[in-house]
Amino acid sequence: FALFILHLIIPLPPLLGYALDPSVDTHQAGSYSYIGAVDEAEKNKGLTVFESGGKKPEKRKKVKGGDAGEIDNFLGPWAKYVDEKDVAKPTEEEQKELDEITAKRQKKGRNEEEAPAEExxxxxxxxxxxxxxxxxxxxxxxxxxxxxxxxxxxxxxxxxxxxxxxxxxxxxxxxxxxxxxxxxxxxxxxxxxxxxxxxxxxxxxxxxxxxxxxxxxxxxxxxxxxxxxxxxxxxxxxxxxxxxxxxxxxxxxxxxxxxxxxxxxxxxxxxxxxxxxxxxxxxxxxxxxxxxxxxxxxxxxxxxxxxxxxxxxxxxxxxxxxxxxxxxxxxxxxxxxxxxxxxxxxxxxxxxxxxxxxxxxxxxxxxxxxxxxxxxxxxxxxxxxxxxxxxxxxxxxxxxxxxxxxxxxxxxxxxxxxxxxxxxxxxxxxxxxxxxxxxxxxxxxxxxxxxxxxxxxxxxx
The missing domain is CATH 2.130.10.10 (YVTN repeat-like/Quinoprotein amine dehydrogenase)
Known part of the structure; x- marks a missing residue:
């Protein structure tokens, strides 16, 4: 009951159905022993709910930026990422809106250059x-x-x-x-x-x-x-x-x-x-x-x-x-x-x-x-x-x-x-x-x- 209340207060991760066998000293045995759903344990390679199974994501590589002695060529922490894109292309909808705005501006400019009104x-x-x-x-x-x-x-x-x-x-x-x-x-x-x-x-x-x-x-x-x-x-x-x-x-x-x-x-x-x-x-x-x-x-x-x-x-x-x-x-x-x-x-x-x-x-x-x-x-x-x-x-x-x-x-x-x-x-x-x-x-x-x-x-x- 106490665990249930605790679960309400602190949402626990979903249980996997197995645990390490506490009666076996793993240091002496040299391998891990499980109790509960042993098949699941073997499938998951014994990972607990607090360990993520996926590989760590690779760190994005930056362009190497020359020697710190050369001021002109040194990029240092300001270097770009290797896979970074310089040009952002607007989506179709954004492009449509931009075209409308530029058309309006050109029209406005034309009107201002009109000849003076007839007197x-x-x-x-x-x-x-x-x-x-x-x-x-x-x-x-x-x-x-x-x-x-x-x-x-x-x-x-x-x-x-x-x-x-x-x-x-x-x-x-x-x-x-x-x-x-x-x-x-x-x-x-x-x-x-x-x-x-x-x-x-x-x-x-x-x-x-x-x-x-x-x-x-x-x-x-x-x-x-x-x-x-x-x-x-x-x-x-x-x-x-x-x-x-x-x-x-x-x-x-x-x-x-x-x-x-x-x-x-x-x-x-x-x-x-x-x-x-x-x-x-x-x-x-x-x-x-x-x-x-x-x-x-x-x-x-x-x-x-x-x-x-x-x-x-x-x-x-x-x-x-x-x-x-x-x-x-x-x-x-x-x-x-x-x-x-x-x-x-x-x-x-x-x-x-x-x-x-x-x-x-x-x-x-x-x-x-x-x-x-x-x-x-x-x-x-x-x-x-x-x-x-x-x-x-x-x-x-x-x-x-x-x-x-x-x-x-x-x-x-x-x-x-x-x-x-x-x-x-x-x-x-x-x-x-x-x-x-x-x-x-x-x-x-x-x-x-x-x-x-x-x-x-x-x-x-």
């Missing part, structure tokens, strides 16, 4: 010119606001309600830009690969659609006069358009995706623009020649924003490498590099109307303020919190009198903070999806334009 434009208004022969680029004078003044309104107020919706894009809107100085026109780029120009005043119609990118449009930028603008698309092309005729003047590419694009704001450098690329570079092009004239290659991640500061002598760039770098124009070495271990990437940056501050949308759900003149230090007293933006490049803006800061967020809300106290004053549910951009009209006391991934652009007052 065309659609005019949506009957009369492009008024009775004096002026086009829609001419700022109107009968809208109750002086659009030609350079002065900001004295006091701004919080917008309360929605007064208009511009709808025409079939997918999310990625960026909106107001016409330089006057702000009487609004340019929007979208994930439906189209760019549209809208009226901000009077009937608020869609004036023109620009079609020419084969993938989503990421960024747009007017020149100083608003007669031309640049668009950057995921099809790896940057295109220069005529705002009035809708014609595509030229196209630029370096086979990388442009994430942001900016004209140099100096009057004498309107032929130059810079683009932040997916391959960590900032590339500077000359429109007249179509050539790359400078490359700023110091970032360690894709470049998300470029902002001109200090009377356009310098520009600030932010990147996925969580740093902020300041560059002198045309000098490809950053003269200031800001990166703290606690910093997050800042995919949207806006310069304040007085040119003193940079508002940076940080990926830890706060807006950080950096000085935009010589020191570029973080202003620790001014941090705007209370909104959810992690993962989205929501554009920030200031009211013209510098009393408010506005930003969209991931929930589609428009958030308004007080500049002095950094208190969150007001929240409006503006869009069904992400509210990606908020612009405060430069000549209005309380008009804010927002756009979202629901494809709508809204005017608030």
């Amino acid at each position: 065309k434009t659609i005019l949506h208004v009957k009369d492009m010119y008024d009775y004096q022969g002026r086009s829609y680029l001419h700022a109107p004078q009968d809208v109750g606001v002086n659009l030609r003044t350079a002065d900001a309104p004295d006091k701004c107020y919080l917008p309360k309600k929605q007064i208009h919706v511009w709808s025409g894009h079939t997918k999310g809107v990625s960026a909106i830009r107001l016409f330089p100085k006057s702000g009487h026109l609004l340019l929007s780029s979208s994930m439906d690969c189209k760019i549209k120009l809208w009226e901000v005043y009077s009937e608020r119609r869609c004036i023109r659609t620009f079609i020419g990118h084969s993938k989503a449009v990421r960024d747009i930028c007017f020149n100083n006069t608003g007669t031309q603008f640049l668009s950057a698309g995921y099809d790896r092309y940057l295109k220069l358009w005529d705002s009035e005729t809708g014609q595509c003047i030229s196209r630029f590419t370096n086979r990388k995706v442009p994430y942001c694009v900016k004209f140099n704001p100096d009057e004498d450098k309107q032929n130059l623009f810079v683009a932040g690329m997916s391959d960590k570079k900032i590339v500077q092009w000359d429109i007249r020649t179509g050539e790359v004239v400078q490359e700023y290659d110091r970032h360690l991640g894709a470049v998300n924003t470029i902002t001109f500061v200090d009377e356009n002598r310098r520009f600030v760039s932010t990147s996925d490498d969580k740093s902020l770098r300041v560059w002198e124009w045309d000098i490809p070495v950053d003269f200031k590099y800001i990166a703290e271990p606690s910093m997050h990437s800042m995919p949207a940056v806006t310069l304040s109307p007085n040119g003193k501050w940079l508002a940076c949308q940080s990926m830890d759900n706060q807006i950080l303020i950096f000085g935009a003149q010589n020191r570029f230090r973080l202003n620790k007293k001014k941090v705007f919190k209370g909104h959810m933006v992690a993962g989205y490049a929501c554009q920030v803006d200031f009211s013209p009198d510098m009393s408010y800061v506005v930003s969209g967020d991931a929930d589609g809300k428009l958030n308004i903070w007080d500049w002095k106290t950094t208190k969150l004053y007001h929240r409006i549910k503006a869009h069904d999806k992400v509210c990606i951009s908020a612009l405060w009209h430069p000549h209005e006391t309380s008009k804010v334009i927002t756009c979202g991934w629901d494809g709508q652009i809204k005017l608030w007052d």
Whole structure:
């Protein structure tokens, strides 16, 4: 019974039915004597259950590896086995999968080398010119606001309600830009690969659609006069358009995706623009020649924003490498590099109307303020919190009198903070999806334009 219990606890090997005869002294007899199943014992040559009957497997031989004195030829313990195969051939199924993958890759490569999409434009208004022969680029004078003044309104107020919706894009809107100085026109780029120009005043119609990118449009930028603008698309092309005729003047590419694009704001450098690329570079092009004239290659991640500061002598760039770098124009070495271990990437940056501050949308759900003149230090007293933006490049803006800061967020809300106290004053549910951009009209006391991934652009007052 004890043996049975032991057998349950420690499983014993199967019994063979014979054993050595303990009454015979094997040393004296000179041979082994068995009791029990003697035939079995002779058949198994007297092996016990604890001895294996098979031969020991032969040890795999290694290639002999020369003399230890000769360093070049000595293989030592790293020598291969004699029967070792160098080439592993995939099975039929594996080969099938590999063929599919390579075919897909080749197809993908072919698509990327395709010619740029054909450009065309659609005019949506009957009369492009008024009775004096002026086009829609001419700022109107009968809208109750002086659009030609350079002065900001004295006091701004919080917008309360929605007064208009511009709808025409079939997918999310990625960026909106107001016409330089006057702000009487609004340019929007979208994930439906189209760019549209809208009226901000009077009937608020869609004036023109620009079609020419084969993938989503990421960024747009007017020149100083608003007669031309640049668009950057995921099809790896940057295109220069005529705002009035809708014609595509030229196209630029370096086979990388442009994430942001900016004209140099100096009057004498309107032929130059810079683009932040997916391959960590900032590339500077000359429109007249179509050539790359400078490359700023110091970032360690894709470049998300470029902002001109200090009377356009310098520009600030932010990147996925969580740093902020300041560059002198045309000098490809950053003269200031800001990166703290606690910093997050800042995919949207806006310069304040007085040119003193940079508002940076940080990926830890706060807006950080950096000085935009010589020191570029973080202003620790001014941090705007209370909104959810992690993962989205929501554009920030200031009211013209510098009393408010506005930003969209991931929930589609428009958030308004007080500049002095950094208190969150007001929240409006503006869009069904992400509210990606908020612009405060430069000549209005309380008009804010927002756009979202629901494809709508809204005017608030």
